[in-house]
Amino acid sequence: DAMVIQNPRYQVTQFGKPVTLSCSQTLNHNVMYWYQQKSSQAPKLLFHYYDKDFNNEADTPDNFQSRRPNTSFCFLDIRSPGLGDAAMYLCATSRGTVRDSRHNEQFFGPGTRLTVL
Amino acid sequence: GQQLNQSPQSMFIQEGEDVSMNCTSSSIFNTWLWYKQDPGEGPVLLIALYKAGELTSNGRLTAQFGITRKDSFLNISASIPSDVGIYFCAGTGTASKLTFGTGTRLQVTL
Numbered sequence: 001d002a003m004v005i006q007n008p009r010y011q012v013t014q015f016g017k018p019v020t021l022s023c024s025q026t027l028n029h030n031v032m033y034w035y036q037q038k039s040s041q042a043p044k045l046l047f048h049y050y051d052k053d054f055n056n057e058a059d060t061p062d063n064f065q066s067r068r069p070n071t072s073f074c075f076l077d078i079r080s081p082g083l084g085d086a087a088m089y090l091c092a093t094s095r096g097t098v099r100d101s102r103h104n105e106q107f108f109g110p111g112t113r114l115t116v117l
Numbered sequence: 118g119q120q121l122n123q124s125p126q127s128m129f130i131q132e133g134e135d136v137s138m139n140c141t142s143s144s145i146f147n148t149w150l151w152y153k154q155d156p157g158e159g160p161v162l163l164i165a166l167y168k169a170g171e172l173t174s175n176g177r178l179t180a181q182f183g184i185t186r187k188d189s190f191l192n193i194s195a196s197i198p199s200d201v202g203i204y205f206c207a208g209t210g211t212a213s214k215l216t217f218g219t220g221t222r223l224q225v226t227l
Contacts, residue, residue, distance in 0.1 A: 031213065042205060042217035090159050096213060104148045104209040108159035
């Protein structure tokens with residue numbers, strides 16, 4: 001089945017120790033997104049890639065970076081995690097082809113729960 | 118960032134009851150999406166709506182795209198225990214980014 005995969009599902013890191021979360025997709029979608037979700041809140045968009053074009057949200061801290069080496073993979077790097085960065089991190093994809101009426105539908109992975117000690 | 122007004126915030130209902138929740142916005146949206154999120158998992162797309170007035174069903178779920186394009190509702194008929202979770206509405210305007218609702222937490226008792 002076509003899907004969005006996130007690894008690991010649970011990640012524990014120490015305060016200030018860099019961490020990388022990964023996402024892969026078999027949907028062959030053009031757009032990949034990274035969201036941060038804190039308890040009982042809606043997901044908050046950090047940034048997204050349209051193909052290789054990187055789009056950062058204005059309020060995303062510089063501590064968060066992303067890489068998309070190819071269509072299938074996207075990485076979230078947190079350079080110096082703080083206690084406030086503990087959250088669920090969600091990856092999502094969408095077709096992004098405007099002539100397709102379903103291009104805005106986003107499909108989410110299962111998420112990575114990050115704990116910062 | 119911007120959020121949609123979603124209500125109710127939480128619901129506690131009995132198995133077999135029908136459920137209704139809605140989202141409203143001050144802005145026009147071109148697409149409305151409804152997601153369900155189970156604890157510790159990512160949101161799962163339930164229904165997508167593309168045209169004002171559109172009414173779409175997916176099993177026991179029915180959703181409508183409001184005529185004004187500023188609201189949408191989701192109905193669940195004959196609820197069962199596995200309907201428990203958080204339901205999010207989301208909309209897109211001219212850009213492809215999703216604006217999420219604040220979520221409705223649904224709890225179902227036997």
